[in-house]
Amino acid sequence: MLDSKQMITIKGTKEGLTLFIDDHSSFEDVLSELSDKLSEYRPKKDEPVVPVTVKLGDRYLSDDQKRQISEQLSSKNSFVIQSFDSNVVHRDEAxxxxxxxxxxxxxxxxxxxxxxxxxxxxxxxxxxxxxxxxxxxxxxxxxxxxxxxxxxxxxxxxxxxxxxxxxxxxxxxxxxxxxxxxxxxxxxxxxxxxxxxxxxxxxxxxxxxxxxxxxxxxxxxxxxxxxx
Structure with missing residues (x-):
């Protein structure tokens, strides 16, 4: 039986949208599911830009990985990354x-x-x-x-x-x-x-x-x- 657990959960807030990303899934799988979810969304003409907060849990993303997620969200959609929130920091930052x-x-x-x-x-x-x-x-x-x-x-x-x-x-x-x-x-x-x-x-x-x-x-x- 296939695991039907969602890797990405999207919730609406007063400030915009919050994306909760499962911290145990591979980054490639996360990108794939994000692409699938976004393909279902068709923004209306002149729709205002929606700020998005990405919750990473115990996952650390490199700058390049953050860029890939940002590009997926902004491409053909009215979304813009407001912040990435993670429980993990890079060794240099720590x-x-x-x-x-x-x-x-x-x-x-x-x-x-x-x-x-x-x-x-x-x-x-x-x-x-x-x-x-x-x-x-x-x-x-x-x-x-x-x-x-x-x-x-x-x-x-x-x-x-x-x-x-x-x-x-x-x-x-x-x-x-x-x-x-x-x-x-x-x-x-x-x-x-x-x-x-x-x-x-x-x-x-x-x-x-x-x-x-x-x-x-x-x-x-x-x-x-x-x-x-």
């Missing part, structure tokens, strides 16, 4: 995600003229001297004195923060924001952080305790540090 989500722990003093760049969150155990600079795509946490320049969210993350045990920076940068001259005591302040205030449209200095309220994901960082 490594990139891991690199960006890791916390880089560095034990050093950043001296005048030195510039260090990091991917992800940075925990610097040491000082940044005047003229020294650190740049991170994520948050910057300094267990020491910040006298130089710290740039967090260098890839454009405006939710990134800068925190230091002692804050007296030459300059703070978060994403594309640059701090003005410090408006706090010239002697510096202890256990403070810098973050973007959207209402004031600038970087503000605040107590370290506000991070748990204004940046909920910081709690994840704290848990990771406590658990090693």
């Amino acid at each position: 490594l990139t995600w891991k690199k960006e989500s890791d916390i880089k722990v560095v034990n050093r003093i950043v001296r005048s003229g030195q510039v260090f760049e990091y991917v992800g969150d940075l925990l610097l155990v040491g000082d940044i001297n005047p003229g020294g600079k650190v740049i991170a795509t994520g948050n910057v946490f300094i267990m020491g004195s910040l006298h130089g320049i710290a740039h967090a969210g260098s890839n454009g993350d405006r939710d990134a923060v800068i925190a230091a045990s002692f804050m007296k920076p030459n300059q703070l940068r978060i994403a594309d924001y640059i701090s003005r001259a410090p408006d706090y005591d010239a002697e510096g302040i202890y256990m403070e952080c810098g973050l973007i205030d959207e209402k004031e449209d600038k970087i503000v200095i605040d107590r370290l305790q506000v991070l748990s309220h204004k940046r909920k994901d910081i709690n994840g960082f704290e848990r990771r540090m406590l658990n090693g």
Whole structure:
């Protein structure tokens, strides 16, 4: 007896169509069934383009395979791929995600003229001297004195923060924001952080305790540090 299980299930939604593709079938069989299903559809003249989301389950598709599915859907039909959703990512994508989500722990003093760049969150155990600079795509946490320049969210993350045990920076940068001259005591302040205030449209200095309220994901960082 032949297996009559469908490899492709199509469901209509308010946003368009969703295609569920069986993740155990061969790609060639999936293409064949998709072609058969599309041959039954005859779009009306001037019919609007329908966005399609393709659910892949535990299947990974190469760019070429995605192109083949997109071409089948768009050819002679009023469909356009909106997104491919998969539970599986390519190894390179996974490594990139891991690199960006890791916390880089560095034990050093950043001296005048030195510039260090990091991917992800940075925990610097040491000082940044005047003229020294650190740049991170994520948050910057300094267990020491910040006298130089710290740039967090260098890839454009405006939710990134800068925190230091002692804050007296030459300059703070978060994403594309640059701090003005410090408006706090010239002697510096202890256990403070810098973050973007959207209402004031600038970087503000605040107590370290506000991070748990204004940046909920910081709690994840704290848990990771406590658990090693």
